Amino acid sequence: MSDSEEAVTAEEQPSTVPAGIAAARAALADVPAEPGVPKLDPILNATGVRRAFGGLVAVDVAHLEVQRGAITALIGPNGAGKTTFFNLLTGFDRPNRGEWVFDGRRADRMRSYQVARAGMVRTFQLTKALTRMTVMDNMLIGAADQVGEGFWAGLVHPLWKRQEAANREKALVLLERFKLIDKRDDYAGELSGGQRKLLEMARALMLNPRMVMLDEPMAGVNPALKQSLLEHIKDLREEGMTVLFVEHDMDMVHEIADWVAVMAAGELITEGTPDQISADRRVIDAYLGAHHDAAER
Amino acid sequence: MDWHFVFSQALTQAIGPTMLVYALAAIGLNLQFGYTGLLNFGQAAFAAMGAYGLAIGVVVLDLPFWWGIGLGLASAVVLALLLGIPTLRLRADYLAIVTIAAAEIVRRTARATGLSEYTGGSDGMRGFSEPFFAMNPYPSEATWTFLFASMDGGRLKLDFLLFDLQYSNRDLWVMTVGWVLVAFFLVLLGLLVRSPWGRVLKGIREDEEAVRSLGKNVFAYKMQALVIGGLIGAVAGFLFALSRANVQPDTFITDFTFYLYVIIILGGAARLFGPVLGAALFWFLYSFLSQGLNQGIRSGAIPEDWLSATQVGPLVFFLVGLSMVLLLIYRPQGILGDRRELTLDVR
Amino acid sequence: MSAAFAGLLLGLGVNSSAGAQEALGVHGTLEDQQDQPVAGVTITVADASGTEIAAVESGADGAWAVELDAEGTYVVTLDESTLPDGLLVRNGRPQLEVEVSSNRAVLFPLDTQLAEGVEPQQPGDDATDAGGESDSPEEETSDADTEDGEQLGAIEDEGGSTRAISLLVSGLHFGLMIALAAVGLSMVFGTTGLTNFAHGDLITFGGVMALMFNVAFGLPVWVAAILAVALGGAFGWAQDFGLWAPLRRKGIGLISMMIISIGLALLIRFATLFFFGGQRERYNEYVGQKPWDLGWLVIAPKEVVTGIIALVVCVAVALALLFTRLGKATRAVADNPALAESTGIDVNQVIRLVWTIGGALAAMSGVFLSISDGVKFDMGQHLLLLVFAAVVLGGLGTAFGAFIGSMLIGVFVQMSTLVIAPELKYVGALAVLIIIMLTRPQGILGRRERIG
Structure with missing residues (x-):
């Protein structure tokens, strides 16, 4: 692992750096900062993704690769098409054209639930806690491959009770980690906004995803919770998961992202490390331009 | 004013054959609406599928009784697929409009003169219930008395002093079958809604996109709920047709479905026993009010110029509508509902 | 009863x-x-x-x-x-x-008729009315109707093309009546998201109010009609003021509101039945009006007049939506309530206005239909599904789409009797509704809904 050692020193990180971040930074260290650039080990590889609403082109991304095991941020001004792109990748919207491969499998024709089963699990900008169900039930519904979710098997308790017990154990561990253990029997609707974000993330982990897609994870979260959310996201990387997240807050992007992809007007305008991006003139223009446009409207 | 009569009538209805029909249909609808959040406004059409499937099978196609039952169930499945495939991927209110339209199509087609050869037109059909009543274990001419119960020429009378319950031996047979069916479906649904399968349904009710994002095939679950609820609706249709020994198209008007919603909301949506409790209460109140008002008019307690006998029905249904509005505003969780859910945002 | x-x-x-x-x-x-x-x-x-x-x-x-x-x-x-x-x-x-x-x-x-020399105890129902309305759309809707063989016979006897023209014209007229109701329903849906199952009963309300003014108070039909439309508007306003606005404030969900509207529909319908009875009543003017015979078309003057008024009103509403400040505000609210609110539009005021206009238009539809076919407590209930069909056909929530959808449904319902039995013409229209849902759920004019 001499490469990673070098990378770490290049980035002037303390020597106690966790393995996940070290590996991610190393893999991205020599990648040039240009849109559509190939990565060493892409978990997601998308080409020619286009989505238009009526005459309006919301997304037109020529090429994007996402590095396995890294935290990649997707940023851009309002209306840049980030969330639409997210919806396309996760099967919640259909592209006009385009294809992408997730972890070796063509994913552009998959339905949203198939995408989730394939290992790419998303969260939502406006949290979707299942409000009139308990926190525990919210977790258990996330568990993958529960046989009792079939109609006939559901009728026969012995068929699924052991699996249910195992899932419950797993859920308890996750709830402990996300500090929701005391709330496990409360209705999800009784949680605060920040707790719902945590629950959504914990629930996503019930599926053992390989890639987690977070749509504005910090939106509407109070500053106290923000830091703990950031730590949770970093933990995902340490567990070997890939994270792609949409965000506005550049400070947060700077703190946790290994790589940043920038969208404007539906297109991918540049990519690079957080430092490269914050120095990039085009990014500043894109944001300013958007503000300029908004002011004109 | 004969309070004994009013109470007897109301309580007789509250556990009687018609209540059982409504309870069954509401159990099916509860799975769809209460647990899964599907707005099926065409449960009447599913009941009609059962009733007409049986009647047409036996009378027109000359099939054996049980084949008629099978035909009714199959028609309900076909209807569920027909309605579900186009609409279950769309917004919730689309299913509402499509099912309500489908129910009207079924009813108007069934009463069409041009098809009366097959459906009996607006007069409906009869002559399919003999095999059912041939199985009736209750003798038609038994006469005995035991404590408060007495049997007089096949008519059972349970005398509780303040009120009595009276059923003919045919009613008793229909009720026996009806209560067995209610118990069966409650056990079935009880197992289902407490299983992981039921948990997915509840998740879909809360937020189907979230459930989709967790790798569940939401469409398939919704379709299963629509089909199973529709099948239970068809069973309600069998009981309806058999209890009256005929089918009539105007039995299956849209208001039938609307009353099922009243029943479900009364009993509490997504409560296992809600539909049964709701149906009993609905029929008790309905009979109590209409018989009470009628008695009141007849005995002169209510002056004729305040309320005439023909206005009793409209008044009672007006109150049904009013209670539907008030319940949803002030007690949306129903009588069995959990108060805690009030604090959550109810959709 | x-x-x-x-x-x-x-x-x-x-x-x-x-x-x-x-x-x-x-x-x-x-x-x-x-x-x-x-x-x-x-x-x-x-x-x-x-x-x-x-x-x-x-x-x-x-x-x-x-x-x-x-x-x-x-x-x-x-x-x-x-x-x-x-x-x-x-x-x-x-x-x-x-x-x-x-x-x-x-x-x-x-x-079907009294024996000779017998005095009727009650005035006969529709059977004796003049030919101009024999194809009126309401005839098949009453629950008790069996087959109206003789009534439809009048048109059946005419030549094929004449009959087609008659049906086309009566279809257009019927379409305009649906449109009056559909525009209101669609605007309410557009601004609040509510699928209002009680909208049909606003139609009945108009018909019944006009009947009250006309028969009970002895006012001429045109005065009664104006009063009924005004009352319909007031009813719409009052509904929003007394029920829907408080519910929105309380944050009650759309599905609960939809079911509340069903309760409200039952409530209005049976209140009407309670006070007014279940028979079909007619105004004391324009019944059995002598039709104009143009050779290729036989049409009662009242149909022409009500049709033209309905068309003018629809056009006026469309122009108002396009060019007035309130109209633009309405469209803005329908488009995006949050955005509209942030630009200083009083969303609740707009919704109140939409309810008022919706109520008035529905009442007008009810009055006009009653002039042709008489008033019955469940007339609106039967029309409601066709109004839904029209609104869905045009694309939920767009007033213009609702108008086009209504005209198509009206013409389709009437013209379909050329091929299918008249008693099945509603079935045909509802089947079209389901087919549209299947193939083009956004309606013929609506845009495909954006997900996420």
Whole structure:
């Protein structure tokens, strides 16, 4: 692992750096900062993704690769098409054209639930806690491959009770980690906004995803919770998961992202490390331009 | 004013054959609406599928009784697929409009003169219930008395002093079958809604996109709920047709479905026993009010110029509508509902 | 008790007929002139002092029976309002006094017309009305209708192309009536997201109010119509003020609100039935108006007038939506309420206005339909599904789409009778609704909904 050692020193990180971040930074260290650039080990590889609403082109991304095991941020001004792109990748919207491969499998024709089963699990900008169900039930519904979710098997308790017990154990561990253990029997609707974000993330982990897609994870979260959310996201990387997240807050992007992809007007305008991006003139223009446009409207 | 009569009538209805029909249909609808959040406004059409499937099978196609039952169930499945495939991927209110339209199509087609050869037109059909009543274990001419119960020429009378319950031996047979069916479906649904399968349904009710994002095939679950609820609706249709020994198209008007919603909301949506409790209460109140008002008019307690006998029905249904509005505003969780859910945002 | 209401009781499965093997009682079988059994007719039996003993309905085989406890004189009454439209008791005697000492048969001869020399006890229903409205869309809607063979015969006899033109014109007229209601429904949906199942009863409300002013207060129909439309607007306003706005403030979900609207629909419908009864009533003017015969088209002047007014009103609403400040605000709210709010539009005020206009337009639709077909407590309920079909066809929530959808549905309903039995014409329209849902859920004009 001499490469990673070098990378770490290049980035002037303390020597106690966790393995996940070290590996991610190393893999991205020599990648040039240009849109559509190939990565060493892409978990997601998308080409020619286009989505238009009526005459309006919301997304037109020529090429994007996402590095396995890294935290990649997707940023851009309002209306840049980030969330639409997210919806396309996760099967919640259909592209006009385009294809992408997730972890070796063509994913552009998959339905949203198939995408989730394939290992790419998303969260939502406006949290979707299942409000009139308990926190525990919210977790258990996330568990993958529960046989009792079939109609006939559901009728026969012995068929699924052991699996249910195992899932419950797993859920308890996750709830402990996300500090929701005391709330496990409360209705999800009784949680605060920040707790719902945590629950959504914990629930996503019930599926053992390989890639987690977070749509504005910090939106509407109070500053106290923000830091703990950031730590949770970093933990995902340490567990070997890939994270792609949409965000506005550049400070947060700077703190946790290994790589940043920038969208404007539906297109991918540049990519690079957080430092490269914050120095990039085009990014500043894109944001300013958007503000300029908004002011004109 | 004969309070004994009013109470007897109301309580007789509250556990009687018609209540059982409504309870069954509401159990099916509860799975769809209460647990899964599907707005099926065409449960009447599913009941009609059962009733007409049986009647047409036996009378027109000359099939054996049980084949008629099978035909009714199959028609309900076909209807569920027909309605579900186009609409279950769309917004919730689309299913509402499509099912309500489908129910009207079924009813108007069934009463069409041009098809009366097959459906009996607006007069409906009869002559399919003999095999059912041939199985009736209750003798038609038994006469005995035991404590408060007495049997007089096949008519059972349970005398509780303040009120009595009276059923003919045919009613008793229909009720026996009806209560067995209610118990069966409650056990079935009880197992289902407490299983992981039921948990997915509840998740879909809360937020189907979230459930989709967790790798569940939401469409398939919704379709299963629509089909199973529709099948239970068809069973309600069998009981309806058999209890009256005929089918009539105007039995299956849209208001039938609307009353099922009243029943479900009364009993509490997504409560296992809600539909049964709701149906009993609905029929008790309905009979109590209409018989009470009628008695009141007849005995002169209510002056004729305040309320005439023909206005009793409209008044009672007006109150049904009013209670539907008030319940949803002030007690949306129903009588069995959990108060805690009030604090959550109810959709 | 009305026929429709009797049907409703049937729907509930109220078992009013007990077993009738006892020796003492009255019974009979109702059959029409072709010896077909007549079901669902209410027969009441009262004792000599006039106290009602029992009310029963004829079964599917036309049979009815009442058990009696004692011998004596009884009055057996057939409720003519529960007869299928067009049928009468031939000898004009729906009430008979009978001496009962055994199980006695009582005969009510039914026919489509009275025997000669018999005075009708009640004015006949639609059967005797002039040809101009024989194809009126409401005829098939009443629950008690069986087959209106003779009525449709008038048009059936005409030549093919003439008939097609007649149907096209009556379809356009019907479409305009649907449009009046559909535009309101669609605007309410657009601004609040509510699928209002009580909108049909706003139509009935207009018809009934005009009837009240016209018949009870003796005002001319045109005055009554104006008052009814104004009251319809007030009713819409009051509904939003008293019910929907508070519910929105309370944060009640759309699905709950939709079910509340069903409760409200029942409430209005049965209140109407309570105060007004179940019979079909007509205004005291323009009934049986002499039609204009243009050779290729026979049309009653009232149809022309109401059609033109409806068209003008629809165009006016469209122009108002496009060019007035409030109209633009309405469209903005329909487009994006949050955005509209942030640009300083008072969303609640806009919604209140939409309800008021929606109520007024629906009332106008009800008045105009009643001028042609008379008023019945459930007229709006039957029209509601066609209004839904029109709104869905045009794309939910767009007023312009609702208008186009209405015209298409109106013409389709009427023209379809060229090919299918008139009693199935609503079935055809509803089938179209389902097919549209299947193939183009966003409607013919709507945009595909954006997900996420």
